Structures are given as C-alpha cells and as structure tokens.
Amino acid sequence: MPEPTPPPSPRTRVARLPKRGDYDKATIHAILDEAFLCHVGFVVDSQPYVIPTGYGREGDTLYIHGSAASRMLRNLDKGVEACITVTLLDGLVLARSAFNHSMNYRSVVMLGTATLIEGEDAKNHALRIISDQILKGRWDEVRLPTSQELKATTVLSFPIDEASAKIRTGPPHDDEEDYALGVWAGVLPFRTVVxxxxxxxxxxxxxxxxxxxxxxxxxxxxxxxxx
Known part of the structure; x- marks a missing residue:
C-alpha cells in the first residue's frame, strides 16, 4: 500500500488560490523527479539569499552539494532554516484581457533544515543520486571523486516532510463579458528540448x-x- 500523505503544515498550506494546492506525496515526488534544478532560500544576518543549485531525490530525502567553502552550505550546515522551491513551466496562458494572463505550471515548496552527509561511502551515494537525477548513467561513465575531492565537497540532505505542490492547468479564465472580444486566447505550451x-x-x-x-x-x- 502507498505510504499515507501527512496533512500540510500551517507553513506549507497554499493560501493564495488554495484549490491549486496539492499535498499528495506522490504528486510532490513526481514534480521533484522531473526537474534537477532547485532554488534554495535562506537568511544570514537578516540578509535573504536565494541560490540555484542541482539536486537529487531518494525516497523522502533531497540531496544538494557544493564546495565546502560555499556560504550557503556552511550556513545550512549550522541549522539555518531553508526554503527550497522547484518549478516546471508547462505553458503561457494567453487570455483576452491583460489581467487574466497566467501560466500553467507545477511547483513544489519545501521547508526544513539540513543534515550534513559524512563519510566517503555516504557522500558518494548522495552524489550518485544527484548525478543520476541530472543525467542518468553518467556517474558510471566517468572518473569518480577522489578522497581529496570529497573532502572539498559538502553534501547536505533535506527531509521532504514539510512540503506542498501548487499546480495550474487548462485554458485561460476570462471575465464573462470578455469572451465576446475579437482577441485570440489559448495556451502556448512549453517543454524542454535536448x-x-x-x-x-x-x-x-x-x-x-x-x-x-x-x-x-x-x-x-x-x-x-x-x-
């Protein structure tokens, strides 16, 4: 049986357009699995930062990595609270009025604190998860990290237990009187092409x-x- 999805926390419950919120664990995992670039938000000395970085998911855990000298990773390792976001753009929603234009998208917001991954075996395992998420199979084709390279790399894990998805699909929603306007409306789909x-x-x-x-x-x- 699938693992039950915990209810959203007050911090992750979607407040704006709540009907677009989705708290199903399988939905959240599916969105995370389709991407490999996230944005990590955190605050240091009252200054907010948002840093893009690659990631990999395994079960209910998200892994990120970078230089041991990274300000982001050094602060997250100290227990600084983080907000991690992932967004997939599926299309531009072109309405008859400027006000009702929108986007079709699937997004995830995660909140939590990081755990440092220690030991060469554990680091290599997490790095392989990240590598396979970005380009599956590449890890097995290249030279693996040396002990010195692993020492220079910080790897962190985040639990995916306080998270929510927000999704918009479908055509534009115009004001009733605007449907009579002679303006083309519809969806311009987007997709990533290699x-x-x-x-x-x-x-x-x-x-x-x-x-x-x-x-x-x-x-x-x-x-x-x-x-």
Missing part, C-alpha cells in the same frame, strides 16, 4: 560514439562529429 551535443574541443579524436547517458536522453545514437 539539442545536438557539442563536443569538448579537447576531446580525443578517436572518441566518436556518444556515451549511453547522452544517447538515453536524445533517444538516438546518431551523431555527426564536426571534425
């Missing part, structure tokens, strides 16, 4: 095949080297 890979200028001449991780994203094996 384009032709660009090789590193220093790539060895004998390497002509794309790695499996890239082929999986492209959905094809064909690639014409520019050389």
């Amino acid at each position: 384009e032709t890979p660009v090789p590193d200028p220093e790539l060895k001449a004998e390497i002509e095949d794309l790695p499996g991780s890239v082929v999986r994203v492209l959905g094809r094996k064909l690639w014409v080297s520019p050389r």
Whole structure:
C-alpha cells in the first residue's frame, strides 16, 4: 500500500488560490523527479539569499552539494532554516484581457533544515543520486571523486516532510463579458528540448560514439562529429 500523505503544515498550506494546492506525496515526488534544478532560500544576518543549485531525490530525502567553502552550505550546515522551491513551466496562458494572463505550471515548496552527509561511502551515494537525477548513467561513465575531492565537497540532505505542490492547468479564465472580444486566447505550451551535443574541443579524436547517458536522453545514437 502507498505510504499515507501527512496533512500540510500551517507553513506549507497554499493560501493564495488554495484549490491549486496539492499535498499528495506522490504528486510532490513526481514534480521533484522531473526537474534537477532547485532554488534554495535562506537568511544570514537578516540578509535573504536565494541560490540555484542541482539536486537529487531518494525516497523522502533531497540531496544538494557544493564546495565546502560555499556560504550557503556552511550556513545550512549550522541549522539555518531553508526554503527550497522547484518549478516546471508547462505553458503561457494567453487570455483576452491583460489581467487574466497566467501560466500553467507545477511547483513544489519545501521547508526544513539540513543534515550534513559524512563519510566517503555516504557522500558518494548522495552524489550518485544527484548525478543520476541530472543525467542518468553518467556517474558510471566517468572518473569518480577522489578522497581529496570529497573532502572539498559538502553534501547536505533535506527531509521532504514539510512540503506542498501548487499546480495550474487548462485554458485561460476570462471575465464573462470578455469572451465576446475579437482577441485570440489559448495556451502556448512549453517543454524542454535536448539539442545536438557539442563536443569538448579537447576531446580525443578517436572518441566518436556518444556515451549511453547522452544517447538515453536524445533517444538516438546518431551523431555527426564536426571534425
């Protein structure tokens, strides 16, 4: 049986347009799994910061990482409260009036504090989760981090237990009198498209095949080297 979804906390309950709120754990996980870039908000000495960073999800845990010298990670490691957001843009909603324009989107807001990941095995596991979320299979194709590189890297985990999703779908909602206007209205869909890979200028001449991780994203094996 699926794990029951806990009720939203007062801090994560959607107040503006509450009908768009969704607190189902499976919905929240699905949105997180479709992306790999989040924005981390936190406050240090009364100054707010919002930093974009890559992430990976495993179960009810979100992992982020970066340089051990990172101000964000150093402060989050001290227990500073964070707000993590993820947004998927699905389309521009074009209404008949300027006021009723909108966007179709799926978003998640998470609140909580971080836990430091320690030990090489635990760090490598978390880093693999992040790597696979960004480009599945790449971790197995490259040189893995050295002990020195792991020491220079901070990895944090966040529990996904105080979170909510907010979703908008469908056509524009115009004022009744505006439906008679001679103005085109509808939805302009958006989607992320992967384009032709660009090789590193220093790539060895004998390497002509794309790695499996890239082929999986492209959905094809064909690639014409520019050389």
